[in-house]
Amino acid sequence: MSFMKGLxxxxxxxLKTMQAPPALFPRADEIxxxxxxxxxxxxxxxxxxxxxxxxxxxxxxxxxxxxxHFFSQRVLELKESGVSEEEAMAVADIYDDEVQQVxxxxxxxxxxxxxxxxxxxxxxxxxxxxxxxxxxQGKHDADQSFLFSRYQLTVSSMVMASLPQCxxxxxxxxxxxxxxxxxxxxxxxxxxxxxxxxDKSTCVKAGEMDIDEGHHQGKFLDEVVKNIGKVxxxxxxxxxxxxTKDAYASAxxxxxxxxxxx
Numbered sequence: 001m002s003f004m005k006g007l008x009x010x011x012x013x014x015l016k017t018m019q020a021p022p023a024l025f026p027r028a029d030e031i032x033x034x035x036x037x038x039x040x041x042x043x044x045x046x047x048x049x050x051x052x053x054x055x056x057x058x059x060x061x062x063x064x065x066x067x068x069h070f071f072s073q074r075v076l077e078l079k080e081s082g083v084s085e086e087e088a089m090a091v092a093d094i095y096d097d098e099v100q101q102v103x104x105x106x107x108x109x110x111x112x113x114x115x116x117x118x119x120x121x122x123x124x125x126x127x128x129x130x131x132x133x134x135x136x137q138g139k140h141d142a143d144q145s146f147l148f149s150r151y152q153l154t155v156s157s158m159v160m161a162s163l164p165q166c167x168x169x170x171x172x173x174x175x176x177x178x179x180x181x182x183x184x185x186x187x188x189x190x191x192x193x194x195x196x197x198x199d200k201s202t203c204v205k206a207g208e209m210d211i212d213e214g215h216h217q218g219k220f221l222d223e224v225v226k227n228i229g230k231v232x233x234x235x236x237x238x239x240x241x242x243x244t245k246d247a248y249a250s251a252x253x254x255x256x257x258x259x260x261x262x
Contacts, residue, residue: 100174100177103170103174103231104227104230104231107231107234107235107238108230108234110159110234110238111234111237111238114155114237114238117151117155118148118151121147121148121151122144125143125144125147152239153239155238155239156238156239156240159238159239160239160240167243168243168246168247171235171243171244171247171248172247172250172251172254173251174231174247174251175228175247175248175251175252176251176254178224178227178228179251179252181224182221182224182225185220185221185224232244232248
């Protein structure tokens with residue numbers, strides 16, 4: 001039996017080695033480090049950032065924002081380092097951006113490594129095709145499809161097994177934060193249709209400044225949308241389509257309900 005015929009078996013012996021977890025992808029450990037602990041600073045987070053209507057909404061829908069847990073964890077870490085509670089709570093405000101950066105960087109590097117390995121696998125398949133010169137194109141396509149589907153399933157299983165249990169909550173929190181950013185930018189956009197003549201005359205004097213600010217806001221909005229799109233593509237590429245849809249739908253639903261109550 002030729003080498004290529006061996007590859008076409010239902011369970012090629014050499015393919016079983018792909019079942020074992022390969023070396024960890026870059027930043028896989030960093031994703032694990034994102035945790036959602038329970039402690040007293042969750043309450044302080046609500047007192048600091050959420051008004052009574054927000055708290056009522058949380059009670060009604062039973063939603064405890066993961067961002068509160070991130071904030072809480074950061075405060076505790078800083079306090080253990082000798083930082084005062086007041087300073088720790090102030091510094092913890094930047095933690096949201098840090099978590100977003102870790103998530104985006106981890107997905108980008110994992111996806112990049114996966115694409116590289118897929119390219120290597122494609123080169124291997126073409127090399128084997130050249131070795132078996134009499135193999136038909138249809139047979140080659142079938143083998144390549146089989147190998148890539150098995151590889152993608154293996155990668156998805158390996159990455160899924162390495163994720164923290166709170167990862168769906170992290171995605172929920174990420175999408176909700178991005179929706180809040182977009183909503184804030186849209187709410188801050190000036191509505192010039194309701195201005196009277198004096199207001200418009202005043203605005204003309206600062207027209208260039210308005211244009212610059214609008215351009216900057218537009219660029220920032222584009223970056224937010226682009227960031228969301230990239231995260232979604234990376235997640236889908238890793239086989240997390242269902243999880244991504246659930247997290248995004250949940251974030252939209254929660255965001256809309258909170259906006260309705262407030």
